[in-house]
Amino acid sequence: MSVSQAFLQLDPRIQHYLWAEGWGALREVQERAIPVILPGDQDVIVAASTASGKTEAAFLPALTHLLQQPARGLIVYISPLKALINDQFERLGRLCENLDVPVWPWHGDVTATSKRKFLTKPHGVLLITPESLEATLCNRGTSVAGLFTRSTFFVVDELHAFIGSERGKQLQSLMHRIEVAIDRRVARVGLSATLGDMTLAARFLRSDGKAAIVDTPSAGGQLLIKVKGYEEPPKQDGSDGDGSEDHTDRATREVARHMFGVLRGSNNLIFPNSRQEVERYTHLLNELCEREMLPREFWPHHGNLSKEIRYETEAALKQRERPATAVCTSTLELGIDIGAVKSVAQIGTPPSVASLRQRLGRSGRREGEPAILRGYVIEDAIDDKASLQTRLRLGTVQTAATISLLLEQWFEPPTVGGAHYSTLVQQLLSAIAQYGGLRAGQAYALLCAHSGPFAEVSKDGFAELLRALGRQEILVQDHSGLLLHGRIGDKIVNHYSFYAAFSSDEEFRIVSGGKTLGTLPVSQMLMPGQRILFGGRTWEVQEIDDTLKTIHVLPAKAGAPPLFNGGGGRVHTRVRQRMREIYLQSSSLGYLDQEAQRFVDQGRATFRDLRMQDCLLLNQGSQAILLTWLGDAANEAIACLVMMRGINAAIGQLGVEIQKGGKQLEEIEDLLADIAIDDAPVVGEVLRNARNLERQKWDRLLSPTLLRETYATSNLDLDEAISWLRAFLGSDNCL
Incomplete structure (x- = not known):
């Protein structure tokens, strides 16, 4: 094996192991990460392609640091999947056996005997999921400090899978709560193959955003x-026309x-x-x-x-x-x-x-x-019946745009904002269990104040949350002011499902005339009067039952079908802008076959015929399409601003679909101009009349005000929306 400065910094026993395993040399990510992680005095993000050796880049220096300590320390490896933990247990087992360092897998399938052994001697490498870590803090409150007092590193694998999610906010809170319990900072190491913005990723790993970055570009293989x-x-x-499909x-x-x-x-x-x-x-x-x-x-x-x-x-x-x-x-x-x-x-x-x-x-x-x-x-x-979506070949063009950006090495930046009141409910209940009760001020200081995981939550918002939980018997306050679990809260915390910060994916049933047409995952808010595409037909929403997760619909009257169909991921502005660039081009795309290229050419022809290159407001019969070419977060914010004015609107794949409701296109344009001129509303106010906003596990426990705030801060980009509308004022619009 070729010797390098990074190799020489490793513990001799690790060096011997690498020699015996026939390593020819350390990989680039390992060469760069070892000297940065080894001191154990700073947070580090290691970003590199899949199979580049990121795991070893973290564990070789982390284990060396562990072996240099006078007392046996603990590395806490946190994974989003039990299967990853099982893989890492096999992967690290041979190395750590030579080092006399125990490796402890901990998840629902691990035996109680193995877990008891770790609790007796909490040192070595602990491989654990956020849910199991939550259960440990919740159920072993008096011993949390003792279990983690010798922690040297938190190693977070697949960091990108946590960022912006409920589990990610839970993970931030768990690491913070352990540091509070042991009264010191523990170095955090995040591993990921996909990170679009390192600054935002560093802010997720710790709120001060001061993580060192080891970003190794891909090797550039074919x-x-x-x-x-x-x-x-x-x-x-x-066909029966009810939206069902019984053939392939x-x-x-x-x-x-x-x-x-x-x-x-x-x-x-x-x-x-x-x-x-x-x-x-x-x-x-x-x-x-x-x-x-x-x-x-x-x-x-x-x-x-x-x-x-x-x-x-x-x-x-x-x-x-x-x-x-x-x-x-x-x-x-x-x-x-x-x-x-x-x-x-x-x-x-x-x-x-x-x-x-x-x-x-x-x-x-x-x-x-x-x-x-x-x-x-x-x-x-x-x-003759083809929709605008079909004529523009939107699916093919979006696929081409995604591949184009992939080839340029651009990726969506991580989403790190949002109030996350749902996860705050869980963490509040868990922390009360850990400490046997907390005063309101103590709970706020632990979870929200200063650099806490929920720093975006104000004291007023926290007080409103406590009142809402009190009204529902989730929390009670004793005569001394101590917050305790209420009658319902006690049942919630003692149920096995409590430890997961997220709920299973729920879909809405689509019902027409008492007949269930199927189910649809809904990732945006809906309101009565809006139209959805389902089973190849257009339906008008009549009523939304949040409790029963049911959307009642009737066949929509004649008019252009909506471009929204309820599924798919949230699209970033950069992707939509690249789609527009592809429509404006005339050259062939080398990664498309003849048929896919024909689709793109057909979409380009439709784009030209409708003058969409110069058009911002497209007349489509009963609706007008605002061609923003923005991402879903900004488009949904614009739709909300329009609905505040009493006009039905929804996001689509091209922008915002506005139901004209008998208005002329010029009136729609004037309404948009009024929105742009007026002061921006408070973030939660744009959703005052919206329904089905519950997306996260404990949203059902929030007050209407907090529910609107948590949805808006996680799903809407008001700043981008209003900025675009103000630019719209000075443009020549296609009527």
Whole structure:
């Protein structure tokens, strides 16, 4: 092994282990990270591509630091997945055995005997999920300081998976609460393959944002990308028209046949965009295996499957005797050790540029092999009834925009803001359990004040939260002023589901005339009068039942269908702006096949015919489309501002869809000008009439004011929205 300065800084026993394992040299990320992490006196973010050696970049110096301490210390490794913990236990086991450092996996599947052994001697490496760490703090309050008093590092794996989420806010709070309990700062090390803005990522890791950054660019290996297009012919007349689908579309079968031809005989990952599509493509591909009298090669993997089925898929990928391909959701984006795969297939538009990069990082990991991305886009045929969405070929153009930005090494910046009152409810209840009760001032100081994890929450907001929880018997206050669990709060905290900061994904039932049409994941607020696209038809929302998670609809009257369909991820402004640039171009895109390029050319022709390059307000019959080319956070803010004026509006894939309601386009333009001129409203006020805002686990316990605030701060970008509207005032609009 070639010797370097970083190698010489490692403990001799670790050096000997690396020699024995046949390491030729440290990798670049390890060379750079070791001297930064080794002192243990600062926070560090290590960002590098998948399979670049990030785990060793953190643990080699962290273990060296641990071995240099006079008393046995503790490294706390926090993972978003139990499967990752199991992988790391195997990965670290051989190294740590040579160092006489115990490794303790801790999650729901680990035996009580193993956990008791750690509690007796809390040193070495603890591999734990946020939920198990929450349970430890909640249930072992008097011993928390003793358990973690020798902590030397918090190592957070897959950092990007936590940022901006409920689990991320929970994780921030747990690390902060441990530091408060032991009365000192513990160095935090974040590992990630996908981080768009290091400054924001550092602010997530700790609020002061002072983390050292080790950002190692990808090695620049060969990347092969091809996107194939498929056109779905018009639906035959005679369908039942209720939105149900009991047949497999022709284009879907063609995609399955092509994937079968190019993927069989090797290990791959296929990413459709929904669990339903995972099941459908797995069935179609294994049907082809049976027809060819081949062993099963295609395995499903998504969050609704049992852990036994998911483990079966992971085991099939790990073994090398037979080829195996997983058809999966984002569950296999993260760093579960499934070995190298030959290629990644993406069906439909990727959720984000960062997500696509994470998925692609699974391919091309063997020396000399390229990373391969196969994209598949399906578009409906254009006829007299084709929607604007179909004529613009929005799915294909958004896919092209995402790949274009991926090739430029741009990724969405992490979202670190938001009030997160739902997670604050959980952390407040957990902290009260940990300390056996807290006074209101103590609770605020612990969780919100100064550099606390909920620093965006004001004293007034915290007081309103306490009043709301008191009214619902979640909390009570004794005669001395101590906050304790109320009758309902006690039941919540003592239920096994309490420790997770997030709830299972919930979908709204779509009901028309008493008949259930299906379910739809809804990621934005809705109001009666708005229109949604479901099952190929346009429906008008009549009523939203938040309690029963039901949306009552009626068939919409004639008019252009909405571009919103309820699914997909939140789109960033940069992606939409790149889509507009593609429409304005005339050159071919080298990563598209002939059919996909034809789709883009058709979309460009529609774009030109409608003069969309000069148009900001597009007349579409009963609605006007405000062509903002902004991301969903700004578009939803504009829609809210419009609805404050009594006009129905919703976000779409091009901008904001405004129901004219008998108004002329000039009147809509005047209304937008009035919004731009007026002072910006208080963030929560824009949602005063909105419904179905509950997105996070404990939102149902919040007062209406706090619910609006937490939704707005997490989902709306008022600043970008108002800035765009003010620029709109000075433009020539297409009427």
